[in-house]
Amino acid sequence: MSTEATKTEVGSYFISNYPPYSQWNTEMIPQVLDAFGQTPQAPKADEQGLELPPLGLYLHIPFCRKRCKFCYFKVFTNVNADAIERYVSALCQEISLVAQQPFMKDRQFRFVYFGGGTPSFLSVKQLESLMDRLHEHVSWNGAEEVTFECEPGTLSQPKIQALKALGVTRLSLGVENFSDAILEENGRAHLSKEVYRAWEWIAEADFANVNIDLISGMVGETWENWRENIRKTLELSPESVTIYQMELPFNTVYSKGILESQSESAVATWPTKRDWVRYAFDVFQENGYTISSAYTVIKDPKKVSFSYRDNLWRGSDLLATGIASFGHIGGVHYQNVPEWDRYLGMILDENRLPIGRAYRPTPHQSLIREMILQLKKGYLEVEYFRRKFHVDIVQQWQSEWDAYASEGYVVLPTSSSSSDAMIRLTTDGMLRVDGLLPVFFEPQFRNVRYT
Numbered sequence: 019m020s021t022e023a024t025k026t027e028v029g030s031y032f033i034s035n036y037p038p039y040s041q042w043n044t045e046m047i048p049q050v051l052d053a054f055g056q057t058p059q060a061p062k063a064d065e066q067g068l069e070l071p072p073l074g075l076y077l078h079i080p081f082c083r084k085r086c087k088f089c090y091f092k093v094f095t096n097v098n099a100d101a102i103e104r105y106v107s108a109l110c111q112e113i114s115l116v117a118q119q120p121f122m123k124d125r126q127f128r129f130v131y132f133g134g135g136t137p138s139f140l141s142v143k144q145l146e147s148l149m150d151r152l153h154e155h156v157s158w159n160g161a162e163e164v165t166f167e168c169e170p171g172t173l174s175q176p177k178i179q180a181l182k183a184l185g186v187t188r189l190s191l192g193v194e195n196f197s198d199a200i201l202e203e204n205g206r207a208h209l210s211k212e213v214y215r216a217w218e219w220i221a222e223a224d225f226a227n228v229n230i231d232l233i234s235g236m237v238g239e240t241w242e243n244w245r246e247n248i249r250k251t252l253e254l255s256p257e258s259v260t261i262y263q264m265e266l267p268f269n270t271v272y273s274k275g276i277l278e279s280q281s282e283s284a285v286a287t288w289p290t291k292r293d294w295v296r297y298a299f300d301v302f303q304e305n306g307y308t309i310s311s312a313y314t315v316i317k318d319p320k321k322v323s324f325s326y327r328d329n330l331w332r333g334s335d336l337l338a339t340g341i342a343s344f345g346h347i348g349g350v351h352y353q354n355v356p357e358w359d360r361y362l363g364m365i366l367d368e369n370r371l372p373i374g375r376a377y378r379p380t381p382h383q384s385l386i387r388e389m390i391l392q393l394k395k396g397y398l399e400v401e402y403f404r405r406k407f408h409v410d411i412v413q414q415w416q417s418e419w420d421a422y423a424s425e426g427y428v429v430l431p432t433s434s435s436s437s438d439a440m441i442r443l444t445t446d447g448m449l450r451v452d453g454l455l456p457v458f459f460e461p462q463f464r465n466v467r468y469t
């Protein structure tokens with residue numbers, strides 16, 4: 019019943035939201051503008067207590083030294099300093115626009131995330147100027163987590179020290195692989211020596227959490243090399259490791275090549291990629307790490323929490339800024355426009371929020387969204403959904419859960435009515451979690467394009 023093919027075909031995707039992005043539209047834009055115009059309302063007492071949902075800030079920095087052949091993010095390469103300055107100015111003006119909205123009244127950021135693209139592409143001067151200008155409009159002094167994504171070859175010792183001084187608590191490093199031949203084949207701009215060079219400076223700066231990203235299934239990957247990747251990652255002893263299974267969404271260089279030449283994908287099959295992640299999870303666990311989601315292991319669960327991920331997956335508000343960013347406020351999803359000139363023009367020339375499409379999920383769709391996202395952590399607390407959405411999720415999707423239980427992907431609670439009832443994924447279920455999710459989509463969204 020899971021929806022996964024064996025081969026890694028073009029069009030595979032990573033589920034990060036619901037309803038699918040392709041369903042968001044321009045007609046719902048007034049609803050986001052309306053949400054920005056209201057002071058936020060606490061949910062009713064019987065839902066989540068009387069507290070407002072946590073609020074996060076996402077800032078998209080869309081520049082990279084080179085476009086990796088597997089990457090599906092909105093990125094620009096070969097951009098000059100003037101264009102970067104214009105973008106940073108627009109981003110700051112966007113933040114000033116949102117900061118003035120009634121929705122922001124008395125709200126503090128619980129978490130902040132600089133994502134990309136490559137935020138670390140910015141020079142120390144550009145970073146300091148960005149932060150100074152941002153702080154004129156918003157403060158994240160009370161935030162429990164400030165994440166900053168880095169590409170190893172863009173780092174220098176002064177830049178890492180600047181990030182620390184600017185309040186970054188979680189640094190996420192895109193290592194991906196330790197083989198230079200594989201890094202080059204996949205179009206990465208960095209080589210492994212740049213990882214080791216940066217690591218010394220990172221260790222010296224002593225961030226609360228340093229995460230390493232790896233990808234299972236880069237073109238050219240072998241069992242022998244994968245074991246080396248895991249051994250070398252362990253040697254660095256990061257607080258957390260995120261392992262993605264290689265996807266081939268439509269907009270990657272690899273996908274376009276495959277479609278043009280009608281050739282077979284050179285990416286390993288899904289069973290092989292899963293075996294590599296299974297191996298990695300086993301070795302990390304033998305070395306004291308704990309599995310914290312289908313993609314992440316952490317060294318010390320008491321020390322490291324993932325505020326961004328955990329809050330977002332529980333329906334927090336997320337103020338998304340920057341070109342093509344996705345956010346969610348006051349019950350409405352929205353995405354900023356993805357075109358460079360339009361994004362800059364709407365903010366700098368028209369002084370208005372650059373929102374390109376939106377969607378207001380129904381309460382049932384919000385339930386599905388939280389359920390499929392939280393399932394990625396490997397378990398669902400049945401009581402949480404009963405309290406928040408007044409639905410018993412075991413009974414609601416009984417036949418889907420039963421099918422997954424018989425296939426060995428989930429273990430169901432003996433009684434879903436008990437307050438500590440849990441639906442748990444088995445390791446087999448964890449390793450294919452993205453393939454298990456579409457059956458929970460409403461019928462009208464099952465066969466639509468995702469993005």
Ligand SMILES: C[S@@+](CC[C@H](N)C(=O)[O-])C[C@H]1O[C@@H](n2cnc3c(N)ncnc32)[C@H](O)[C@@H]1O
Pocket residue numbers: 082088089090091133134135136167168169170191192193194231232233262263264265266267270
């Ligand atoms: C925005 S990048 C991280 C920062 C920086 N741009 C870098 O690559 O070093 C986010 C992560 O997405 C992952 N990623 C990108 N394209 C992917 C794909 N097609 N399949 C799986 N993971 C992918 C990579 O592991 C990458 O580190």
Ligand code: SF4
Pocket residue numbers: 081082083084085086089090091093134135136169192
């Ligand atoms: S994976 Fe990272 S460095 Fe590579 S193109 Fe994507 S965002 Fe840029």
